[in-house]
Amino acid sequence: MHDELSEPLQVEVLAASLRANSTDLKAFLEALAVKLEGSLPNQTAVIRHSSLFSREHPVREILITLGDNQYRIAKERQGPLMTTRAKVVRGIVLKTDQIPMEQWIEELAAGLAEEAMRSTQARVALERFLL
Template identity: 30%
Template sequence: MTSPHDPADSLDLLTAALRRDAADLDTYAQVLTTTLADALPPGSVTITRKRAMADRLAGREGRVTHVEVALGEQRLVLDLAAGRPEALLCREVRGVVLSRRPVPLDEWLRELATSLTTRAASDTRARAALERLLLDE
């Protein structure tokens, strides 16, 4: 049995937490974007929303349709506009995208969890945001 502080266990828990609400895309996008916004520095996460007239009248932000997470040379892209998530892993250097690779959602989540876990190891704010995500059942 591994210890509760085993990095592999933490990564598995985070991946499971990020995957938890994936069946309901609207809820999933809301949880994911809130967690990312709390865990990463400003400007690292770009969120595109579609606001229907009902959203505007009710003062809601609208439905998340696109999420981009920039982590160093890695850019993780999640497109939710088509009704099912389409995930891309991109490598970007000095603003130029050198490669784009479509991946299954599970692989995208694993990459995101790995990056967030690495960041949380040296960033108190990121660690606190991830702990909230893991404890939110």
């Protein structure tokens, strides 16, 4: 994030970047997985469908851990994307809430912005995320 941007503006820029490809769900998940794995590999886990004879390995779910929150977005079999937020303390999930996609994007963006404010390494990683 650039120092001249206020925190609310940083959050909105991140949210806009997250929303960019959300109309094509397959492309959205692939792009989000690539960006998050590349930017924050220690906080991101990507689970892909694997089939013995398939060349494609599409994203099945993405888990992003930021502080005490874990954000999950997953493609269910023939259904829509499911977005959840879990409260995690010392590796134990205490509570999981299914939340609407728009709220998930806003909360994830706010969490990413907070992470960038705390860590120079996260700030550099998130600048790459926005490219």
